[in-house]
Amino acid sequence: MKEVRVFRPKSLGGTLRLYTRNPGAMLYAGGTEITRQVQRGSGTPFGFPQKVIYLGNVQELNRISRGQRYLDIGSVLDLSRILSIGRNVLPPVLFENLSGIATPAVRNLATLGGNIALRNRRGDSLAALSVIDSQLELRTSGSTRWLSIHEFFNANGLPDLRPGEILTRIRVPLEDWDFALFRKVEAGKRFAASALSFAGVARFPKGNVEVLQFCIGGLKTPAFRMLALEGRLKNASVPVPSKFIDTLSHDLDEALNEQVADTPAGHYRRATSLRLFRWFMETVNTRSLEIL
Amino acid sequence: MPGNLIKLRFTLNEQPVFLQCHPGARLLDILRNDFRLKGTREGCSRGECGACLVLMNGVPVNSCLIPAFTLSDAEIVTVEGIHSLKSFVDIRKKIQTNRIYGCGFCSSGIQVALAALLLTNLKPTEAEIRQALSGNLCACGNYNSVVAAVLEGSRRKRRYGVKQR
Numbered sequence: 390m391k392e393v394r395v396f397r398p399k400s401l402g403g404t405l406r407l408y409t410r411n412p413g414a415m416l417y418a419g420g421t422e423i424t425r426q427v428q429r430g431s432g433t434p435f436g437f438p439q440k441v442i443y444l445g446n447v448q449e450l451n452r453i454s455r456g457q458r459y460l461d462i463g464s465v466l467d468l469s470r471i472l473s474i475g476r477n478v479l480p481p482v483l484f485e486n487l488s489g490i491a492t493p494a495v496r497n498l499a500t501l502g503g504n505i506a507l508r509n510r511r512g513d514s515l516a517a518l519s520v521i522d523s524q525l526e527l528r529t530s531g532s533t534r535w536l537s538i539h540e541f542f543n544a545n546g547l548p549d550l551r552p553g554e555i556l557t558r559i560r561v562p563l564e565d566w567d568f569a570l571f572r573k574v575e576a577g578k579r580f581a582a583s584a585l586s587f588a589g590v591a592r593f594p595k596g597n598v599e600v601l602q603f604c605i606g607g608l609k610t611p612a613f614r615m616l617a618l619e620g621r622l623k624n625a626s627v628p629v630p631s632k633f634i635d636t637l638s639h640d641l642d643e644a645l646n647e648q649v650a651d652t653p654a655g656h657y658r659r660a661t662s663l664r665l666f667r668w669f670m671e672t673v674n675t676r677s678l679e680i681l
Numbered sequence: 682m683p684g685n686l687i688k689l690r691f692t693l694n695e696q697p698v699f700l701q702c703h704p705g706a707r708l709l710d711i712l713r714n715d716f717r718l719k720g721t722r723e724g725c726s727r728g729e730c731g732a733c734l735v736l737m738n739g740v741p742v743n744s745c746l747i748p749a750f751t752l753s754d755a756e757i758v759t760v761e762g763i764h765s766l767k768s769f770v771d772i773r774k775k776i777q778t779n780r781i782y783g784c785g786f787c788s789s790g791i792q793v794a795l796a797a798l799l800l801t802n803l804k805p806t807e808a809e810i811r812q813a814l815s816g817n818l819c820a821c822g823n824y825n826s827v828v829a830a831v832l833e834g835s836r837r838k839r840r841y842g843v844k845q846r
Contacts, residue, residue, distance in 0.1 A: 392685045393685065393703070393704045395704045395750040397753070417748075420751070421746055424728075424746045424747075425727050425728065425746070427705075428726055428727070430726070431726070435706075435748050437705045437748070441704075492815055492816025493741065493794075493812065493815060493816050494731060494734055494740075494741045494743050494794070495728050497737075497740040497742050498743070498746060
């Protein structure tokens with residue numbers, strides 16, 4: 390049985406200094422993904438690497454604060470505590486998303502930071518966070534930077550973390566939406582990352598689209614947004630004409646060429662993405678008729 | 682035991698306990714092997730089946746996913762605690778009165794999940810009960826009878842305003 394040294398810092402400053410001095414250490418927060426990977430069977434301890442930094446005691450990472458325009462969520466806050474803020478405060482698209490992740494017992498352990506910064510698989514929260522323009526705070530012992538979700542991932546779809554850098558906060562804008570929708574398409578295995586997730590939000594006062602944003606998770610780009618298409622929908626009248634939806638679907642289909650592989654799974658992802666987009670647009674139309 | 686050891690102090694079924702173990706030891710193994718609390722079952726070891734549920738600081742967690750180094754100062758309650766502690770007497774009566782037992786494999790996990798729910802909500806709705814049980818796999822498909830039993834217990838309590846025996 391190999392030696393494992395566990396650091397349990399209590400302050401963020403101490404954690405960042407520790408991580409700079411031990412760049413190969415494993416960061417451990419909720420551990421729901423890590424422990425599944427390092428299981429060694431009944432009666433045997435987890436196979437952790439030599440150095441582990443446990444983040445659960447760091448006060449600064451366990452906080453949640455609410456401003457007038459945004460919510461700051463500490464990266465090691467578990468999903469249940471985030472959900473306990475309530476449907477009325479959390480953006481509905483994020484609430485739907487988080488409440489569908491794993492089981493209640495796993496949500497008591499799993500953290501939002503872990504879901505975003507996983508290296509070996511895509512977290513399910515990316516589409517919902519990206520569609521509402523959430524920002525991530527990344528800190529080292531000497532610097533702080535803020536990134537949007539899509540800037541956080543490099544060309545290979547991996548988290549673009551610098552040496553000694555830790556995801557410390559997730560800033561979620563608190564905007565009112567006339568319509569929000571989240572759907573997750575399961576991959577079959579219960580805890581596998583979902584095959585596909587779709588998040589969409591829209592605001593359409595006075596019969597015109599003010600903002601309509603959508604994001605697809607699970608493609609080559611971890612959180613795929615088509616800003617050009619969203620821009621074309623600005624000021625469009627609602628209900629959006631079906632011919633216009635056809636044109637947009639066609640453009641999305643072309644954009645998906647770079648996002649899916651030419652395999653059966655890729656074809657499935659493409660077809661499902663298009664179906665979800667069309668369904669989102671049709672639901673926006675129905676909702677707009679109810680409101681207007 | 683070879684490898685390095687850490688000293689831990691935490692509360693187990695409302696008793697302070699001290700333990701020296703490998704930092705990566707699983708809580709499930711600690712409970713079953715070090716404390717001989719065999720009511721916590723080992724199922725999938727991946728957090729999927731809910732057989733190993735325990736209460737950690739008042740909320741249900743999968744003990745197969747918890748390494749020892751996260752246990753410092755934690756409060757752990759196992760199914761044995763739910764069956765014996767004074768603070769769980771109401772919940773215990775509810776579980777026993779309504780015969781919420783399964784095949785012996787998933788039942789301890791189901792009882793811990795229900796205890797966690799009833800700790801915060803003594804009159805749960807059907808949706809809340811089903812949500813609480815959504816992390817427990819029961820191969821017998823016993824869910825409907827468990828849900829019905831908890832609902833019936835809540836109804837009786839509302840009707841008479843007293844706890845059933």
